[in-house]
Amino acid sequence: MTGTGDAGQAVVERRFGPWEARDVDREVLLTDGLGGFSLGSLAGVPTRCYGALNASRRPPVDRFAHLVAPLEELSAAGGGEVALHALEVAPDAFEGRGLDLLAGVTLRDLLPEREQLWRGVRVTRRAFMPPGSGTVVYLYDIEAREAVTLTLGGFFVDRDMHDLHRGVPDLRVQVQGRRAAVTGGRGTRVRVVAPDAAVQPLEAAPFPQRVYYRYDRARGEPDTETVLGARLWQVQVPAGGARVALVVSAGLEGPDVLDPWAAYAQETARRRALVEGAWAASGVRDEVVATLAVAADAYLVQRAQPPGRSVIAGYPWFADWGRDAMISLTGLTLLTGRAADARSLLGTFLQALRRGLTPNNFHEDGGGAGYNTVDGALWLVVALERYVALTGDLGFAREALPQVRELLRWHLDGTDHGIRADREDGLLWSGEAGVQLTWMDVKIHDWVVTPRSGKPVEIQALWLGALAAEERLSEGLGQVPACSAALARARGQFGKLWRGEQFADFLTEAGGADLSVRPNVALALALPDTPVSGVQLDLTLRLIESQLLTPVGLHTLSPLDARYLGNYGGVRVQRDAAYHQGTVWAWPLASYVDLLLRGGEVARARAALSGLSGHLWEAGVGHVSEVFSGDSLRPGGCPFQAWSVAEFLRAHVLVAQAESRAGAAGPGPT
Incomplete structure (x- = not known):
């Protein structure tokens, strides 16, 4: 639900009861704006090797893990103690009683x-990452009639x-005050803050602790490691209760979070401002926009080199990718009132152009970028025009236009x-040969799973869109x-992709046509400069609905195709083989919605988004997953995916705006 905070600002609130909160498959993401992040289950159980604190040494990449989970134990003066944390040590076997003691989790x-x-003691723990900090903070509020530790x-x-x-990590723990x-x-520093309680440093020897990561097992990856447990302090909580903070930072040096509670208040105010900004920019004031505006953040x-804003394609394992950034730009920035971020983001990738191409991705090790993408640069031009159209920033357009023309010249020549x-x-x-260039980009050793050499349909639409953007x-x-001449020529030839009653997925060098039924045709026709007749649009919609449409996205290959793979799961080679051969992706659903709205089918467009609205609280809570298994629709891939969030937000806003216009027009004649 969406309500108002203490200052009358918007607040997104979602309450999970004791049983829901025990669901280890629901994950929460915290980020620091530099590529660093923290994730785990709703209750804080580590679910992956990407645990509770990962920090970037060269923002936003070169990231290292420092903390898997906080150690939390509570003891009563009259005897008895309990571990408030919970670590999965084998499938569905836990060390600690953190799940058993849950009263609930509120987001x-x-x-x-x-x-x-x-035993009548209530412990509330809030967690957050201050922006730009490489730090995760845990705030504890303890309510107790008698003193506890x-x-x-x-x-x-x-x-x-x-x-x-x-093996056991070769780490040394030193406690001073x-x-x-x-x-x-690389080192980790930890601090306890307890203004209302006495603190006793501990000299207990660190101990090895087994941890099992259920999602790594599901992906066929190594799933068990030994971490180093360490009890650092005992906090003597007086009768009535106290507040305590645990501050964990990457590295042995750096600025401290001096007042954790003030930092939390600043972060909550910042997030509520994000909601207000998105409501104002989109004109849609509802819970979905509010939730996705915070998720988009x-x-x-912030990228260090080249300097400027960038987009992490997905958490926990992706770095920043050019194609994903440009597709996501509209939803992440323009519809959330973050025009300055949009301009900076465009500038980052304009700086990184090489021979007319944008980086497909910056390498996680900070050692450069790969340029194996045909669509990234074209999406950049499309995104640039959207930015200029919305903001009226002709100064930036004037600065960028020479680079746009050079980019297009490289493509022409x-x-x-x-x-x-x-x-x-x-x-x-x-x-x-051997290079994957479109968004269907899986390569397993020397095997490009979905080779689309030739003239892919969505690439032709993007080509027309980029040429037309330069003209406008x-x-x-x-x-x-x-x-203009190149635009007119290519536009006149787009019809070559129409073969009988459908568009080809791509044309081959020999002039043949691949008629695989894939979502790329929806991406192509959704772009405004793609020439399409009413008959072609109607037949395409029927094809999408009969073979590709699901409640949460579009199949990447028709289930009627003999090559269709309906299960996304298992070891990496199995997952990658299915990635674009039937697995469902969320982000292309927005293009299908574009096509429905073009035909005035507002109710059908709203219905198409209902599954994703519910999915917001299924996996990566408040976010949208990367993919779903083709048959079961089980969420998979990254539980937090940039273009899934961005395109769902864009589609939702478009539908809400269309509904508003229809409501304003009133009922038709009877």
């Missing part, structure tokens, strides 16, 4: 508040976030990976367009 602006009850510490690692310790240091690698990060305009028909050819931007600045 406020997607910040988790865990409530536990033991809260023991705090952590389960520590020091490794690449994608890896696991093969209310500060502790965990050394042996997680993906926008030919650039890497066989990307070039066909001299005969003006359509855009792309393809190189030029005219808007009073300049002579540079690519």
Whole structure:
């Protein structure tokens, strides 16, 4: 539900009862705006090797794990003690009673508040990451009639976030007063803050602790490691209760979060401002926009080199990807009132152009970028025009237009990976043996699973969109367009992709047509410069609905195709083989909604989004998953995916605006 906070600002609140909160498959994401993040189950159980604190050394990449989970134990003066944390040590077997003691979990602006009850003692824990900090903070509020003792510490690692310790971590723990240091690698510093209670440092020896990661097992990856547990402090909580903070930071040096409670208040105010900004920018004031506006913030990060804003494609394992960033730009920034971020994001990828191509992805190790994408640069031009159209920022358009023209010139004359305009028909050819270039980009060793060398349908639509954008931007600045002839030629030849009663997925070099039924045709026809007749649009919609449409997205290959793979799961080679061969993706559903709205089918468009509205609270809470298994629709891939969130938000806003217009027009004649 959406309500108002103390200052009258919007607040998104979702309450999970004791049973729901025990669901370890529901995950919560916290981020710091630099690529660092923390994730775990609603109640804080580690679910993956990507645990409770991963921090970037070269923002937003080169990320290392420091903490798997906080250690939390409670003891009563009259005897008895209990572990408030819970670690899965084998499938459905837990160390600690953290799940048993749950009274519930509340998400406020997607910040988790865990409530536990033991022998009349109520412990509420809030968690957050201050922006730009490389730090995760846990705030404890203890309510107790009698004095109790809260023991705090952590389960520590020091490794690449994608890896696991093969033995006991070689770490040393030193406690001095209310500060502790965990050394042996990059280092972790820990601090306890307890203004209302006495704190006793502990000298207990660290101990090895087995941890099992259920989602790593599901992905066929190594799933068990040994971490280092350490009890660091005992906090003597007086009768009546107290508040306590545990602050865990990556590295042994850096600025402290001086007042954790003030920092939390600042973060909640910032998140509520995000909601207000999205409501104002979109004109749609509802819970979905509010939730997705806060979710969108997680993906926008500050890049150190090249400097500027960027987009983490998905958590927990993706870095920032160019194609994903440009597709996501509208939803993440323009519809959330973050025009400055949009401009900076465009600038980041304009700086990184090479021979007319944007980076497909920046490498996680911080060592450069890959440029194997044919659509990234074209999406960049489309996104740039959307930004200028919404903001009226002609100054930025004037700065960027020479780079747009150079980008298009590379495509006209030919650039890497066989990307070039066909001299005969003006359509855009792309393809190189062993290289994956479109968004259907899986490659297993030397096997490109969905080879689409030739003239893919969505690439032709993007080509037309980019050429048309150059023309409109030029005219808007009073300049002579540079690519009008190329636009007219290619537009006149787009019809070559229509074969009988459907568009080809791609044309081959020999002039043949691949008639696989895939969602790429929806992406193509949703772009405004794609020439399509009413009959073609109607037949395409019928094809999508009969073979691709599901409640949460579009199949990547028709289930009627002999190559269809309905299960997304298992080891990596199995997952990758199914990734674009029937697995359902959420983000193309927005293009299907675009097509429905073009035909005035507002009710059908709203119905198409109902599944994703419910999915918001199924997996990565408040976010949208990357993919779903083709047959079962079980969420898979990244539980937190940028373009899934962004495109759902874009589609939802478009439908809500159409509903508002229809309501304003009143009922038709009877």
